[in-house]
Amino acid sequence: MDSGGEYDFAERLDDAPNVLLFTKIKKGGFIIDTPYGNYSPDWAIVYRQGDGEVRLYFIIETRFAKEWQDLTEVEQTKIKCGKLHFKAAATNSSNNVRFDWANSYRDFESKAGT
Secondary structure (H helix, E strand, O other), X not given: OOOHHHHHHHHHHHHOOXXXXXXXXXXXXXXXXXXXXEEOOOEEEEEEOOOOOEEEEXXXXXXXXXXXXXOOHHHHHHHHHHHHHHHHHOEOOEOOEEEEEEOOHHHHHHHHOO
16 A cells, blocks of 8 residues: 555445455556556446446545645646546446546545445
8 A cells, every 4th residue: 555545445445335346556557648657546446336336446546635626737637637548448338437536435435326
């Protein structure tokens, strides 16, 4: 883990009944091209939503206790590039892979539930 916040995030993922599988992604293990160079998401999470649908989430940034406006321009641009990457890769028949950022487990859970 890169921080105590990531350790706490992993513990919450491990305890959550809707999280079916998660992994911390090794830096360079999955690459998204950005204007600031290659970037790797922090996590991959398989999550069952309230309606039973299962989705795979890539979380590029786990910037704990920060709001969007507190992120640097570089961080915001990387997140935007990740969202565009997965939007371009999505097909009309499947929208089960999502990409986002989270500042806490509760933030992830609220985004995943939609």
